[in-house]
Amino acid sequence: MSARVVAIINQKGGVGKTTTSTNLTHALAKMGKKVTVIDLDPQGHLAVSLGVTSAQVSGIDEVMLGEKNIEEQTLAARDNLQLIVAGPRLQEIEQLTEGGAQRGDLLRKALHENLQDQDFIFIDCPPSSGVLVANALFATDEILIPMTSDFLALQGLSHLVGTIKRFERALKKRYTISLVMSRYATTRRISKEVLSTMLKHFPQQVLATVIRETSLLAECPSFGKTVLEYRPGSRSARDFRHLAEDFLAGKVMK
Ligand SMILES: Nc1ncnc2c1ncn2[C@@H]1O[C@H](COP(=O)(O)OP(=O)(O)O)[C@@H](O)[C@H]1O
Numbered sequence: 001m002s003a004r005v006v007a008i009i010n011q012k013g014g015v016g017k018t019t020t021s022t023n024l025t026h027a028l029a030k031m032g033k034k035v036t037v038i039d040l041d042p043q044g045h046l047a048v049s050l051g052v053t054s055a056q057v058s059g060i061d062e063v064m065l066g067e068k069n070i071e072e073q074t075l076a077a078r079d080n081l082q083l084i085v086a087g088p089r090l091q092e093i094e095q096l097t098e099g100g101a102q103r104g105d106l107l108r109k110a111l112h113e114n115l116q117d118q119d120f121i122f123i124d125c126p127p128s129s130g131v132l133v134a135n136a137l138f139a140t141d142e143i144l145i146p147m148t149s150d151f152l153a154l155q156g157l158s159h160l161v162g163t164i165k166r167f168e169r170a171l172k173k174r175y176t177i178s179l180v181m182s183r184y185a186t187t188r189r190i191s192k193e194v195l196s197t198m199l200k201h202f203p204q205q206v207l208a209t210v211i212r213e214t215s216l217l218a219e220c221p222s223f224g225k226t227v228l229e230y231r232p233g234s235r236s237a238r239d240f241r242h243l244a245e246d247f248l249a250g251k252v253m254k
């Protein structure tokens with residue numbers, strides 16, 4: 001069995017990519033799945049959110065630069081959950097202009113026949129559509145798109161879909177795409193409208209559980225804890241446990 005590789009992508013910042021990466025992977029790990037999560041954002045917020053704060057340590061950067069094997073770069077973050085940090089040189093890769101298509105293929109090659117004992121490899125992407133995101137799109141067949149429930153996020157989504165389609169044509173493959181409402185503001189009227197527009201454009205692709213907007217989720221990163229350990233009884237923890245179940249079962253909104 002080889003690992004399912006899932007890229008968590010949205011070129012818009014602040015939509016919940018890192019929050020989803022942190023809490024969904026921890027929820028899956030707690031359900032007994034073996035999970036590796038890669039921080040592909042030079043800002044390194046995933047590591048901070050998981051309470052791993054050794055900024056000098058190299059990570060996926062030196063793997064992609066061909067200096068380290070990916071297996072040597074894994075850090076045990078929680079039971080069943082390992083983290084590969086971004087590393088200080090990841091920004092260099094985002095700025096690579098040499099190498100043509102090869103510079104997009106660094107991550108796929110690094111993953112090839114590695115981490116075979118894992119059930120899932122998640123990639124937390126940066127908010128851009130540059131070389132790093134191209135690497136994630138080369139490396140995976142599966143995409144999870146976190147979305148907020150506001151109008152401008154919908155606009156951004158059509159741009160993202162355009163990017164994904166370009167890659168599908170160039171790489172001659174089809175991605176399995178799912179979406180998660182990762183910052184759902186239950187009290188706002190616009191939220192329902194955004195959600196129903198999403199369901200029209202992405203039928204059978206929006207995961208059944210929405211992650212509600214709560215101040216608790218915004219607090220967790222400052223403690224370096226996932227919501228499942230910071231407030232395991234909270235509704236946010238419940239949202240992520242249900243989301244993990246949906247993700248495994250492919251349960252979507254009707
Ligand atoms: N459901 C939510 N409720 C409240 N705050 C959230 C929620 N999801 C994310 N946040 C907060 O919003 C900010 C951006 O989220 P983040 O996951 O870092 O987005 P991205 O990785 O897409 O840039 C962070 O401060 C995070 O704590």
Ligand SMILES: [Mg+2]
Nearest residue numbers: 017018041045
């Ligand atoms: Mg992020």
